[in-house]
Amino acid sequence: MTQTDPLDNRIIRFYQVSKHFGDSWALHDLSFDVETNEFLFITGPSGAGKSTLIKLLYMGERMSSGYAIVDGMNLTRMHRRQIPVLRRKIGVIFQDFKLIAHLNVFRNVALVMEAAGFKSRTEIRRRVGDLLELVGLADQAKAYPPTLSGGEKQRAAVARAMVGKPKIILADEPTASLDPDAAERVLRLLCAAHARGATVLITTHDRELISRFDTRVIRLQGGRKVADAAGNAGEVCP
Amino acid sequence: MMDMFRRAAADFVRHRFLHGTCFLTVSLAVFIVSAFGLFLVNAGELMDAWQQGVRITAYLKSDISGQQALALAGELEQKPEVASVSHVSGEEGLLWLKEQIGGQTDLLADLSENPLPDALEIRPNRGLSGADAFDALAKGLAARAEVADVEYGRNWLHRFYGVYNLFRMTAAVMAALVIVAIMFIGANTFRLILYSRQEEIEITRIIGADEAFVKYPLYLESMLLGFCGAVAGLALLYAAFLSVMPQVPPGGLLPVFQVRFLSPGWIFMILMASMFVGWVGCWFTVRRFLRI
Numbered sequence: 383m384t385q386t387d388p389l390d391n392r393i394i395r396f397y398q399v400s401k402h403f404g405d406s407w408a409l410h411d412l413s414f415d416v417e418t419n420e421f422l423f424i425t426g427p428s429g430a431g432k433s434t435l436i437k438l439l440y441m442g443e444r445m446s447s448g449y450a451i452v453d454g455m456n457l458t459r460m461h462r463r464q465i466p467v468l469r470r471k472i473g474v475i476f477q478d479f480k481l482i483a484h485l486n487v488f489r490n491v492a493l494v495m496e497a498a499g500f501k502s503r504t505e506i507r508r509r510v511g512d513l514l515e516l517v518g519l520a521d522q523a524k525a526y527p528p529t530l531s532g533g534e535k536q537r538a539a540v541a542r543a544m545v546g547k548p549k550i551i552l553a554d555e556p557t558a559s560l561d562p563d564a565a566e567r568v569l570r571l572l573c574a575a576h577a578r579g580a581t582v583l584i585t586t587h588d589r590e591l592i593s594r595f596d597t598r599v600i601r602l603q604g605g606r607k608v609a610d611a612a613g614n615a616g617e618v619c620p
Numbered sequence: 621m622m623d624m625f626r627r628a629a630a631d632f633v634r635h636r637f638l639h640g641t642c643f644l645t646v647s648l649a650v651f652i653v654s655a656f657g658l659f660l661v662n663a664g665e666l667m668d669a670w671q672q673g674v675r676i677t678a679y680l681k682s683d684i685s686g687q688q689a690l691a692l693a694g695e696l697e698q699k700p701e702v703a704s705v706s707h708v709s710g711e712e713g714l715l716w717l718k719e720q721i722g723g724q725t726d727l728l729a730d731l732s733e734n735p736l737p738d739a740l741e742i743r744p745n746r747g748l749s750g751a752d753a754f755d756a757l758a759k760g761l762a763a764r765a766e767v768a769d770v771e772y773g774r775n776w777l778h779r780f781y782g783v784y785n786l787f788r789m790t791a792a793v794m795a796a797l798v799i800v801a802i803m804f805i806g807a808n809t810f811r812l813i814l815y816s817r818q819e820e821i822e823i824t825r826i827i828g829a830d831e832a833f834v835k836y837p838l839y840l841e842s843m844l845l846g847f848c849g850a851v852a853g854l855a856l857l858y859a860a861f862l863s864v865m866p867q868v869p870p871g872g873l874l875p876v877f878q879v880r881f882l883s884p885g886w887i888f889m890i891l892m893a894s895m896f897v898g899w900v901g902c903w904f905t906v907r908r909f910l911r912i
Contacts, residue, residue, distance in 0.1 A: 440826065462910075463830070470828035480823050484634050496623075497829035546828065 392451075393418045393549060393581050394439070399448030401434055401605075408434040410605040412448070416583065418549070421576045421618045423592050424585045426602035432585035435602070436554045439583070440472050441465045453549055470498050473543025473580075475572075477555035479535040481527040481542075487514065488523040491542045498546055513541040517571055533564025540571045544580075551575050553584040557591065565591070573619035594620045628840040638813050639845060645809045646849025647856065649802040650894055654857045656798055657886060660791050662879050667784050668746075674754065676742040676772040678761045689738050692766050696742060701757050703745045710736040737768060751781040803897050810842050810901030814909070821909050835906045839899055846898030850891045854882075 394416035401409040409431040416422060424432050437443040439452060441460060450457040453471050455464065481490050491510045500506055514520045517537040527535055536556060543551055553572060557565035569591075576582045586592065592599055597618045601609035632639055680689055686709065693705040708716075713736040744757060754777055762770045814821070824834055861881050868879055882890070 442826065466825075466828050466830040469826060474826055480819075480826070482820050482823055484820075493824065493829075494827045497824060497827055497833050501623075542827065 391417045393420075393453050394583075395449075395451040397449040399438065399445050399450050401431075401438060401443065401446050407605050409438070409445075409602075412602075412605070412607055414600060414607065414610060416581060419576065419579055419581055420598065421573075421582045421595070422584070422598040422600065423595070424583060424600050424602060425587060425589070425592060426608075427587060429604075430587075430602040431605040432587075432602060433554055434605075436474070436552050436583075436585060439550075439552055440469055440474050466497075470546055471549050473546060473548040473551045473575075475536070475539050475543050475551065475553040475556045477558045479527070479532075479539045481535055481538055483527050486524050486526050487519055487530070487538045487541075490527070490538060491545050494542055494546045509545060510541075513545050516544075516574065517541045518567070531564070532560050533567060536560060536564065536568050537571065540568060540575075544571075544575050544578075548580060550581045550583065553582070555585055555587070557586065557588065570619075576618065624837050624840060628837045628844065631837065631841055632844075635813070635817070638816060639841075642809045642813055642845050643849050643852070646806055646846060646894060646898070647852040649806050650850045650853025650890060651856050653798055653802050654854055654882065654890055655860075656795065657890070658857065658861070658882055660795060661882065661886065663787065663791070665880070667787065670780070671749070671784075672746065674744060674772070674777060676744065676754070676758055676761065676770060678740045678742060678764075678767045679769045679771065680738045680740065680766055681768045682737055684738060684766050686738065688766060689740065692764070693740050696740065696761075701745050701748045701753070703743045705743075706741045708739045708741055710734045710738050713737075713739060751778045799893075803900070806846070806894070806897040807901030807904065810845070810898055811905045813842075814838065814902065814905040818909060821906075825910075831910055835902075835910070838902050838906055842898035842902035843895040844898075846894040846896070847891060849898075850894035853894075854887060854890060857882075 392415045394414075396415070397413050399409060399412045400407065412431075412435070424435060426432055434443065438445050438450065438457070441457060445457065448458070452468060455468050455471075457468075460468065481487075482493070485493065488510055491513060492506050495506045495509065511520070511523075514523050517540055519534060519537055519541065522530065522534060522538075525534075527538070530538065540556075543553075551572065556568055556572070560568060572582050572584065595613070595618060596615075597613040599609070599611050600607060601611075680692075684692075686707075689707050693707050696702050696705045711734060714734050717736070742757075742761070744754065748754065748757065751774075754772060755774070758770045758772050758774070761767055821834055821838075858881060865879065
């Protein structure tokens with residue numbers, strides 16, 4: 383299943399990928415590549431197919447046609463048993479956080495490591511502790527999601543996405559439901575993940591937000607790619 | 621494995637209201653099924669006890685000597701369908717008749733000689749079941765040269781087995797219907813629990829959990845719930861049984877019959893069935909969640 387070419391730096395390859403739900407096309411003939419440690423935005427209006435694209439990347443949905451490879455794993459014919467292997471390479475952040483309400487912040491983050499098969503409680507405590515420190519939630523480790531603010535929940539979600547040291551971080555409208563300060567803090571964390579070597583792909587419809595970054599932007603409309611603009615090769619994060 | 625138990629136990633505590641509801645439903649379901657089973661088992665045993673009371677009397681010809689009668693009794697006892705044979709002489713028969721009619725012995729006073737022939741009273745084996753089997757045994761006896769007549773209440777026996785078979789058939793159909801209904805209710809209760817946790821399961825999968833990590837603790841929880849619910853249901857039934865039993869006089873239904881609680885075999889079967897229902901409900905739902 384894994385096809386690694388040491389000379390190929392592309393961590394994501396999409397070739398003529400389409401996805402339809404019944405008669406409605408969410409994505410149509412979408413082709414693009416993403417290089418390792420790239421930081422890019424996927425933008426477009428509501429219904430453009432941004433969230434569908436994220437779902438296809440972590441195999442939340444199967445594509446209807448086309449060809450896609452993520453870190454050497456072929457999504458086109460991926461067996462169900464291979465999906466967890468793919469998902470451990472990817473950290474996903476959602477607009478609605480998707481934290482488990484009855485687990486505290488520490489347990490929400492630690493669950494990723496437990497699911498990946500980590501047995502050492504010491505290792506789990508250490509790594510989760512470090513991440514909570516990084517996202518500024520060390521004092522809230524025992525707090526439950528319903529008691530947190532939106533910004534805190536999203537930072538917990540970022541910690542969860544980063545704790546497995548994924549090669550790719552997918553963030554689906556991560557700042558859409560946050561105030562400007564909280565959004566700024568979440569973006570800084572995503573930049574930190576990028577600085578640590580992760581490939582970061584963020585969907586947003588916020589043009590003002592994108593304009594602050596000097597990086598590649600893919601624009602979708604009606605499920606089709608309408609623009610793919612590279613940055614100016616400066617510092618990605620402001 | 622220990623980790624799975626730990627996670628299952630933690631889930632029990634976390635979702636105590638849901639699990640409590642499911643526990644009560646399963647307990648009640650097991651109580652109803654077990655009460656029905658208790659009735660069926662005892663009714664069946666009561667029928668068996670009645671059946672064991674059936675006797676076949678073979679009246680011997682008048683020229684058969686006592687020794688010949690005993691030899692025939694010994695021969696009949698070798699037959700697999702016969703449990704025991706006792707020889708009743710004409711004199712013993714007359715004495716028994718006098719005892720039965722009590723104060724009206726004058727009726728027999730004018731008899732110049734004993735009209736009753738020697739007879740063999742045959743108790744069929746427990747395995748002999750059905751009016752046809754009794755008919756066949758009686759027919760075989762009647763065909764013997766030493767036997768003048770055979771009496772075994774043929775009409776009564778046919779009516780008894782008619783009722784007995786109807787009871788068994790009705791009981792089987794009702795048991796099947798009750799079990800299916802209870803399985804449906806039980807399995808759906810487990811499904812409801814899982815539906816309420818659908819989002820949690822989805823999140824766990826998105827973060828990279830494999831199927832085993834998601835489903836095995838859920839299977840374990842469902843089976844544990846099935847087991848605990850069944851234990852509570854059976855305990856409730858036993859308490860009800862103990863409170864009702866003093867109202868039933870000993871030997872009140874039949875001298876040889878005593879009402880009994882479910883055997884260990886039945887209890888084991890109910891516990892296993894309850895765990896199985898829990899697992900089936902969980903399996904169907906989890907299978908749907910794990911589809912992509």
